[in-house]
Amino acid sequence: MTTPDHQPLVATCLDLPADSPGGSVELFRDLYTGEQPLIPARAFMLQPAGRRPAVPAGLELLAVSGKALEGPAFRRYIAALGQALAHALTPEHIGVLHLQHLAFGATPALMRALPEHPRIALVHGTDLLFAGLHRDQLRVLRETARLADAIVAPTAAMADHLIRLAPQTNRRKIHHIPWGIPDHLLDCPPMAPERTPASHLRLLYAGRLTAEKGGDVLLRALTAAQGIELSIAAPIAEFHALAPLMRRAGIHSRYLGWLRRPQLWKAFAEHDALVMPSTTLETMGLVALEAQACGLPVLYQPVPGLHEALGGSALATDFTNTTALARDLDRLRTSPSLLPALRNAGRANAARYPLSSTAAALTDLGKQLG
Template identity: 65%
Template structure:
């Protein structure tokens, strides 16, 4: 088909079927790329309208569609409601290409139904792979999307391998590795680290506390470690579920709430290390890269995705083994040289992932696909 505009950057339709204001790295990446006064990629970008307190984000349209679910006839009805909502808001003649956020969930089949003849780039975020493993309807959506999408974008090689394991018929030739990125200004404006004694190590956990994030493992292995204080920045409901275990563990802790992203960047300077105990996989672990850009070292569980993104720029340990965690924390606490080395290596690693490069690579792939479809 012929591109809808003569602008060299294809105009995108995209939908992330989560309520606006939801926590998570995929939401932040979506907002960073497609919304704001000067988006990196021009788009009709959609999320679900939350029940109350709808945040107003420039460039973001909100869909009032109820019944988000994962399985059975209700899922199919939910997708149809999404399709209707999108069809009412999207002018197909304005759109050059579709960006499918996730290979599963409702937004993907709904957008495909509204714009079936447009080129489609499917972006793997990680949660789509996790949910496809446990929900048959999501696995079917993932396999259908992998088959029909014009191109599939993965942030790491680990995500490509996991995708092909779930959808063995996927054509690897249409899988493109484009690393996710963090806002460019973080690389240039590094908050100063606060000087503090090292007799008490200030540990930070920041992010969701869903089961695959390893919160239960974290408090279990920290229970026997002395000279530490753990601070947690997480959604309130998820923290509430973890709090009884924290109380029983005896780990000294503070709850920071779910922080505004810019506030999180500011408080990185108040801590000694960020902990990433994820149990299964991460698309990339953007919060770890943001911490590194701000000069905060990272200790992480070497799961797929995090290994690719962090490698030896951070300390890997086994968060299922208390002895391993105690050893690495004691080593970190004892060596000022190690802490300085990890700060330097972390900043250098984070500098490899500017968000502008992510957006430019996605735009270039879009140009290639729309050019191919127009000839």
């Protein structure tokens, strides 16, 4: 089935609770939900335990519990999620499946619910990480790579990582479609207040504080840095879990809370640099691109995906080397031309990734498969 403007109606599911933090959730909502979604879809997430959260228009919640990663519990979860999706969806109303992640439960569940529809699998990064750690997730990833009609990787680094995990994957099925950031942010970023010279460099960490994001690495690295102020915008439970390490490292930080994106965009204007100390990989690092769109320079660990998206538009450093990091922070603090140059380069880089282009490319790919 197609929509009135001849777009194939998408069925897609992200098997995370609707109130989950993270870039994959924001991208999912940006693409498929709202009063006028960029991609018309039946879009599903999980009903969180407790009170039903406020959700954007077009996002449907499934009351499926028992999410697991391995073993019989994982198989039971897939079966329950597949049954819920089959009950909610009318096959003739759907044109194409968008499989969010090549692993986890929603991908096999959606293929069970609608086994005859064309399938586009989207690499997000966490699927690759979990497939490297869990046997059943690796099995699902390899099966998805085999059964998908097309695989979308936002960076070449993610495609290469997928091939290492699933070497039998047909490379001709892999399409490079970068993720994007909202067009309105590129067109009308928040106005930055007048910057006054400061003796301290105001650093911002924004995102999850899971191991692969490198929060602990950042804190250890900052012990040798001088003249910095650190703000953290992260889920509160993850911030509290990191607090003992902060105390041992003697790091004082300002906790901003887990900010909604408009609040985060405003916070960008109150800082001098965003720090991205990711340890393993980043699908693209959308928060870094949003920071650049708002004129905030980025200091980052050049891991796969992130280095491809940012390149020379941001300052690459080594957060595992306290001396190197202290040197680069001192350069940012004392060189009068470096921060303005990074602001300009960052804005130009972010402009390369409008979300409308992501949506258009995914829609075109769906039409080719229909």
